[in-house]
Amino acid sequence: MIFVSSEDSLNAIMEIIRNTLPPTTDISQIEYEGPEIAVYTKNPKILEDNGNILKNLAKKLRKRIVVRSDPSVRRDKEETANYIRTLVTDESEITKVTFDENMGEVTIEAKKPGLVIGKLGANLRSIRMETLWRPIVVRTPPIDSKTVKIVRHMLKTERGVQKEILLRIGKRIHRPVIFKDTAIKLTALGAFREVGRSCLLVQSNESTVLVDCGLNVGSPTEPFPLFDLPVFDIDSLDAVICTHSHLDHSGMIPYLFKYDYDGPIYSTLPTRHLSTMLQLDYIQITEKEGKICPYKKGDVKDAVLHTIPLQYGEVTDIAPDIKLTLHNSGHILGAALVHLHYGEGAHNLVVTGDFKFQKTRLLESATVNFPRLETLVTEATYGGKKDEIPSRHESEQELVNLINTTLMRGGKMLIPVLAVGRAQEIIIILEEMIAKKRIEAVPVYVDGLISEATAIHTTHPEYLNKELRDRIFHQGNNPFLSPFFTQVDSSNARQDIVEGGPCIILATSGMLQGGPSVQYLRGLSDDPNNTLLFVSYQVEGTLGRRIQKGFRDFSIQDARGRSQAVRMKLDVQTIEGFSGHSSRSQIMSFIRKVKPKPERVLTNHGEAAKCVGLASVIHKRLKIDTRSLVNGETIVLR
Structure with missing residues (x-):
């Protein structure tokens, strides 16, 4: 058996690329970049004008190819930033332009990325042709997201490290x-x-x-x-x-x-953030x-640095024998x-x-x-x-009935939710029900990671269903930005809510395994007018599961870590129809x-x-x- 190294494999790929592309392409470097082959050229306009050459080459190699300009031919960064801001309409609301010299990429962050991209990608093509930087367009979150900032900062400050990581990964994939x-x-x-x-x-x-x-x-x-x-x-x-x-x-x-x-690590982009x-x-x-x-x-x-985000439907080599x-x-x-x-x-x-x-x-x-x-x-x-789950219509009507019943008797509705998924589903439903006056417009408090997770949802609206995308993009009506919801971020505010009037509370964790939902439960448990409503699956062994089984006496740690006995008198309900399973x-x-x-x-x-x-x-x-x-x-x- 003859063993061939990844270097020998790359040399063979390089030979095919150099023999296939026109000599005027002036290739300066070819290297692995994770699942892709990166081709650095001093004349990328040749390939931009002849798109079929790259398509045929990728088909011949059965590899994904990305073209990058040689650093020596890229336009000055300040000139490039000015060109982008001049080219793109002000309505796009560009918030930041940053450069990655390692990858030859310019990242354009904007509130309306579609306007940056232009019709059929016309603006991106102009940026590539005129500046020789490869444009990457990302959305400025409509709701400020700490996590998105952290991840983008990591990627920006560790570009050199990430390039080395991708090179090592590429060698392993293409062996x-x-x-x-x-x-x-x-x-x-x-x-x-x-x-x-x-x-x-x-x-x-x-x-x-x-x-x-x-x-x-x-x-x-x-x-x-x-x-x-x-x-x-x-x-x-x-x-x-x-x-x-x-x-x-x-x-x-x-x-x-x-x-x-x-x-x-392979995942979608929202999964990396969440x-x-x-x-x-x-x-x-x-x-x-x-x-x-x-x-x-x-x-x-x-x-984060080792994550390679993929889009739905994107076929990617991840090992010599796996796509x-x-x-x-x-x-x-x-x-x-x-x-x-x-x-x-x-x-x-x-x-x-x-x-x-x-x-x-x-x-x-x-x-x-x-x-x-x-x-x-x-x-x-x-x-x-x-395990038959009620229809969405039945579940939404049951939610309306439970909320109205609780509010009419002067109680509060506590809904423990997973920060990702059920929280946003319930937010959309509550926003509509309040707007249509199907439930009373009482305060709706959002606590824990829910607001941060929702901010990440607003960063990736292209992953939402068509109706919700149309509502956000074309009607300018984003339910996640509704004034009906109030973010809670302190223990004092939570105590004020517990002692206040009728309201709806969405709080993590969804299984009552720590987090503000447990603090609310401790404060609301003694009043039979209040309701605890489960809308997501409760894993065996969690406090939420024990309560579903009928347990009403248990201990909870207080803010100082001391054990506190709790006897629940509030109403406990479950609606299965909102499950993501x-x-x-x-x-x-x-x-x-x-x-x-x-x-x-x-x-x-x-x-x-x-x-x-x-x-x-x-x-x-x-x-x-x-x-x-x-x-x-x-x-x-x-």
């Missing part, structure tokens, strides 16, 4: 294939016959990838994936793919960098509670179904992560069309026989409609009985080979 016969196996490291610590290990002869790496927030004894299994070797990892930002899927990713993982927010908050809460956090802020920063494509899952902003294509069609694996097979107020329904599919891994959160019937409908039909289905992310029961009904009704794995179990896919 030659050694084994022609692809054998593939999947190992369950977490969230099989349980909810929490989602983690799948997928190995072939050539590569090793993790799909998700999460925490179990409800389990103090088994909070982490099974990293101690002999099959897991962090040094062999080619990539980590994050389906979405919730901590049970992203919460342990920084931990990998603590133990010297140096590979890429997971960073939740991970930093997890560190803060853990330290505040006097517990030991498994990683530090520096590990979160490493995760990755992310598709909309309908769960939360930026959440993705993961499609892994092995070899030359050797095997195709889809991991749903958490998904919603129904259009919601916030998002489009999950994608069902894939080029190829042999194995499907589906969540089973609501996969039980009795699919019901059993929706899961079955998804599997019936997914194309092509899978040969095998594996169930995960559900309590044991639900995973087993869902697997059984899929096999009986759809005649598909189905399994419900347990944590630590390995299955051969090919």
Whole structure:
């Protein structure tokens, strides 16, 4: 067997590029840049004028190619900034122009990025042609986002480091294939016959990838994936793919960098922002509670710098034998179904992560069309026989009724919500219901991470459903900017709310595992006129789950860390219809409609009985080979 290095592979690629592109292109450098090949040229206008040359070259190499100008030919930065501001209409409201000399990119931050881009990208083309800088356009958040600022600052100040990271990643991705016969196996490291610590290990002869790496927030004894299994070797990892930002899927990713993982994280852009927010908050809460956090802020920063954001539908090489494509899952902003294509069609694996097979107020329904599919891994959160979720219309009407009933008796409505997903869904509904006078215009308080998460939503409106996008872009009516909502950011303000009149409170955490929602619960629990309303899934072991089961006496830590006994007298209600998870019937409908039909289905992310029961009904009704794995179990896919 002849082994070829990544350098030899790059040399072969360089030879093809130099022989294909016109000599007048004047290529100065060719190098790996993560999954792409970067071509630096002193005459990029040649390629700009002949777009088909690059298309044909990319097709020939079966690689993604990005063209960058040689530093020696780029226009002066001040002149470039002035040119951009002169070219682009003032209505775009450009807020910042920054330059990355390492990548030859100019980042233009604007409140209306579409006007910066221009019709059919005309302005971007003009900027490239006239300045020889590669323009990147990003949105200025309509609501100020601390997280977006932090992430953008990290990327700006560590451009050189990130370029080195991408070079190392590129060498690993583009190494030659050694084994022609692809054998593939999947190992369950977490969230099989349980909810929490989602983690799948997928190995072939050539590569090793993790799909998700999460925490179990409800389990103090088994909070982490099974990293101690002999099959897991962090040094062999080619990539980590994050389906979405919730901590049970992203919460342990920084931990990998603590133990010297140096590979890429693949996710959507919203997931990078949202997971960073939740991970930093997890560190803060853990330290505040006097517990030991498994990683530090520096590990979160490493995760940000190693993240390669992908758009839905963008096919990307992540290993010599794997092409990755992310598709909309309908769960939360930026959440993705993961499609892994092995070899030359050797095997195709889809991991749903958490998904919603129904259009919601916030998002489009999950994608069902894939080029190829042999194995499907589906969540089973609501996969039980009795897990039928009410319609959105019924759920919204029930919400209106519960709020009105609570307000009429002079009470307060506390809705614990996950910062990402359910919070924004409820905000949109409440905004409409108050505007239409279906509920009284009482104060609606928003506490915890909700405002920060909502700000990130306003940064990425292109990921929202069509109606909401049209409302924001074309009607100029952004429900997230409504004056009906008041942000709360202090303990004193919370106490004033508890002692004040009727109101609605949205607060994190959604499962009452710390955060301001617990402080509100402590203050409101003694009044039977108040209502505690659950609108999201409560993981086994959390305080929220215990309350749902009927527990009314428990202890909560006060602001000084002292244990305080609480006896609840307030009304407790649950509305399942706002869940971002699919019901059993929706899961079955998804599997019936997914194309092509899978040969095998594996169930995960559900309590044991639900995973087993869902697997059984899929096999009986759809005649598909189905399994419900347990944590630590390995299955051969090919």
